[in-house]
Amino acid sequence: MTELYDLTIHELQDLLKTKKASSQEITTSVFQRIKSVEPRVQAYITLTEESALAQAKLADEKISSVGAQFIAPLFGIPIGIKDNFLTEGIKTTAGSNILNNYIPPYNGTTVQKLLDAGAIIPGKLNMDEFAMGSSNETSFFGTPKNPWDLERIAGGSSGGSAAAVAAGECFASTGTDTGGSIRLPAALTNLVGIKPTYGRVSRYGVIAFASSLDQVGPLTKDVMDGAIMLQALAGHDPKDSTSINTPVPNYVEGLKKLPKDLPLKGWKIAIPKEYFVEGMDAEVSKATQEAIETLKRLGAECREVSLPHTQYGVPTYYILATAEASSNLARYDGIRYGHRKSDPASLVDLYKKSRSEGFGSEVKRRIMLGTYVLSAGYYDAYYIRAQKVRTLIRQDFEKVFEENDVILTPVSPTPAWKIGEKAADPLKMYLSDIFTININLAGLPALSLPCGMTQSGLPIGMQIVSKHFQEEKMLQAAYAYEQATSWSQMRARL
Amino acid sequence: MSLTKEQVLKIADLARLDLSEAEVEKYGSQLSSILKYVETLNQLDVSSIEPTAHAVSVATPFREDVAVQDETLEKSLRNAPDQEVPFFKVPKVL
Numbered sequence: 001m002t003e004l005y006d007l008t009i010h011e012l013q014d015l016l017k018t019k020k021a022s023s024q025e026i027t028t029s030v031f032q033r034i035k036s037v038e039p040r041v042q043a044y045i046t047l048t049e050e051s052a053l054a055q056a057k058l059a060d061e062k063i064s065s066v067g068a069q070f071i072a073p074l075f076g077i078p079i080g081i082k083d084n085f086l087t088e089g090i091k092t093t094a095g096s097n098i099l100n101n102y103i104p105p106y107n108g109t110t111v112q113k114l115l116d117a118g119a120i121i122p123g124k125l126n127m128d129e130f131a132m133g134s135s136n137e138t139s140f141f142g143t144p145k146n147p148w149d150l151e152r153i154a155g156g157s158s159g160g161s162a163a164a165v166a167a168g169e170c171f172a173s174t175g176t177d178t179g180g181s182i183r184l185p186a187a188l189t190n191l192v193g194i195k196p197t198y199g200r201v202s203r204y205g206v207i208a209f210a211s212s213l214d215q216v217g218p219l220t221k222d223v224m225d226g227a228i229m230l231q232a233l234a235g236h237d238p239k240d241s242t243s244i245n246t247p248v249p250n251y252v253e254g255l256k257k258l259p260k261d262l263p264l265k266g267w268k269i270a271i272p273k274e275y276f277v278e279g280m281d282a283e284v285s286k287a288t289q290e291a292i293e294t295l296k297r298l299g300a301e302c303r304e305v306s307l308p309h310t311q312y313g314v315p316t317y318y319i320l321a322t323a324e325a326s327s328n329l330a331r332y333d334g335i336r337y338g339h340r341k342s343d344p345a346s347l348v349d350l351y352k353k354s355r356s357e358g359f360g361s362e363v364k365r366r367i368m369l370g371t372y373v374l375s376a377g378y379y380d381a382y383y384i385r386a387q388k389v390r391t392l393i394r395q396d397f398e399k400v401f402e403e404n405d406v407i408l409t410p411v412s413p414t415p416a417w418k419i420g421e422k423a424a425d426p427l428k429m430y431l432s433d434i435f436t437i438n439i440n441l442a443g444l445p446a447l448s449l450p451c452g453m454t455q456s457g458l459p460i461g462m463q464i465v466s467k468h469f470q471e472e473k474m475l476q477a478a479y480a481y482e483q484a485t486s487w488s489q490m491r492a493r494l
Numbered sequence: 495m496s497l498t499k500e501q502v503l504k505i506a507d508l509a510r511l512d513l514s515e516a517e518v519e520k521y522g523s524q525l526s527s528i529l530k531y532v533e534t535l536n537q538l539d540v541s542s543i544e545p546t547a548h549a550v551s552v553a554t555p556f557r558e559d560v561a562v563q564d565e566t567l568e569k570s571l572r573n574a575p576d577q578e579v580p581f582f583k584v585p586k587v588l
Contacts, residue, residue: 340575387545443549
């Protein structure tokens with residue numbers, strides 16, 4: 001029999017509505033699963049079992065009083081929260097020693113939205129320190145393991161968010177994506193990961209990394225759950241000045257209205273040739289090609305296009321993201337919150353020692369790089385030049401979208417790699433994001449979804465990119481593909 | 495380009511970081527190779543290109559300037575390494 005923890009949100013919703021399961025049974029199933037697999041997976045930094053079970057009890061009482069048929073889609077369902085989302089009264093570390101004891105005084109907007117929708121918080125999920133990394137190895141709290149192969153990374157920076165959902169330790173999770181941090185871990189763990197349009201989801205109460213690139217989104221077991229989660233997270237927030245005030249469509253209805261027969265008839269799907277490069281894993285390449293054939297059978301017209309500035313994305317990103325990070329992380333000075341060095345010799349010594357003890361080596365490296373590219377004499381040569389190249393990258397996409405509905409690419413050049421394999425070489429690690437990073441530079445929405453397995457049983461993901469604020473398009477294309485295949489029904493066996 | 499030890503120390507000082515000898519060595523060589531890599535951007539002629547600060551442009555949103563009670567003093571001070579309501583406490587620096 002399928003265990004409760006293996007189900008999707010929409011399947012659980014059906015069980016709750018027909019009273020075949022209670023929120024307490026669902027939540028208990030998750031915590032039993034956590035007890036059995038968490039010592040091996042290490043997805044969580046903080047578990048909140050007591051408050052989660054109390055929330056579940058209240059949820060069941062409410063279901064009894066208002067009637068099961070009236071509950072909202074996330075009602076009574078445990079959703080894991082990445083540890084850079086502020087949660088009132090629950091420790092929030094951003095994966096860093098410098099925030100090891102930080103207890104937020106308020107909930108961020110998206111956390112509050114999930115709570116208002118009736119979601120239950122089982123705990124806070126492991127992540128790369130300040131979301132800086134592609135493998136979750138920069139966390140102060142250890143590295144989550146990939147549930148498909150415990151010797152491998154689950155991807156980063158939302159590694160705990162991916163590992164927990166893939167291992168059945170929660171039903172969906174929140175993530176943040178600055179250069180691929182939702183899509184990459186989703187691809188490596190057989191999940192659906194959504195990075196919405198820049199401005200679609202509020203970042204109020206999310207610990208900032210690179211503010212012109214950061215975006216909040218969900219990791220889920222399938223596309224329908226992705227639509228349900230995005231629906232709950234999206235919308236204008238006056239507390240985030242980059243939040244865009246534009247209507248949010250009904251994503252779930254958008255999926256349901258897709259025709260059964262040839263659902264993608266009339267769709268034009270662009271395949272950028274620059275994303276099928278030498279050095280890419282042969283099995284990833286084959287899986288992506290097979291996905292293209294499936295999309296054609298579903299009625300889509302797939303055509304090769306060019307995004308000529310693709311190769312400049314990673315260098316552009318590492319100038320802009322580190323520059324913004326060096327500025328954002330200046331606030332960790334040991335005065336108002338976070339780690340403080342005892343007995344400093346001077347004020348500057350207090351700043352320097354507190355920061356040096358609190359930050360890990362990848363964060364220091366990026367602060368140093370960002371400080372350098374913003375420093376006097378180098379600002380124009382690096383920062384302004386990178387912003388100009390960002391324009392060229394954005395224009396590449398705009399041109400392709402003039403004649404195409406969505407763009408299809410791989411997510412990661414390789415399946416999940418071994419723990420430690422790339423950790424010693426920062427540049428090698430940075431290149432893991434080669435297919436996801438340009439989407440952030442262009443501010444576009446994109447999702448990652450399962451499209452295959454390697455011979456050795458490691459998941460492969462593909463990426464679908466939409467125009468700004470057209471998340472429903474990429475969800476529809478992904479849903480059509482998912483209905484025709486069975487990849488996203490596969491679960492890791494632990 | 496290759497960063498000198500003095501440059502690495504200067505950057506660390508600007509970033510308010512205290513580095514060990516080994517870190518100066520390590521970051522010096524790592525940052526040099528990253529900078530060499532990002533210099534591939536010099537291949538492009540960007541003289542007539544406008545910079546992009548945000549991919550989705552939005553005008554500055556304005557609101558009425560009305561005072562509201564956001565957080566209590568006690569709540570805001572709770573995470574301070576050292577505090578004495580209503581102040582953050584810092585070591586004597588003068």
